[in-house]
Amino acid sequence: MKVKKFRKGDEIIITSGKDKGKKGKIEKVLTKRGAVVVPGLNLFKRHLKKQNENNPGGIIEFPRPLPFSKIAILDPKSGKATRIGFSIKGDQKNRIAKVSKSILDK
Numbered sequence: 639m640k641v642k643k644f645r646k647g648d649e650i651i652i653t654s655g656k657d658k659g660k661k662g663k664i665e666k667v668l669t670k671r672g673a674v675v676v677p678g679l680n681l682f683k684r685h686l687k688k689q690n691e692n693n694p695g696g697i698i699e700f701p702r703p704l705p706f707s708k709i710a711i712l713d714p715k716s717g718k719a720t721r722i723g724f725s726i727k728g729d730q731k732n733r734i735a736k737v738s739k740s741i742l743d744k
Contacts, residue, residue: 649712673703
């Protein structure tokens with residue numbers, strides 16, 4: 639089982655690839671694939687044939703999943719990329735930013 643370091647709504651930055659340096663908010667986490675979907679980033683074009691009058695053909699853009707290894711969480715204090723750690727207080731486990739030690743969970 640993969641550790642759930644990334645969650646829906648987290649602010650991320652892309653660390654490598656064609657969209658390197660771009661920022662966005664996670665829309666969907668694909669835990670089994672080890673990837674996340676971020677709207678507006680990692681866009682690919684798809685050519686569709688006309689299917690009927692309601693669905694005209696054309697070229698559409700859609701976001702493809704980004705692997706966990708290509709992204710990093712943005713530190714809430716500094717706004718820079720940071721690694722994620724965990725802190726356990728009592729029976730509660732929180733994600734923390736390694737750079738500023740601030741808690742990422744709300």
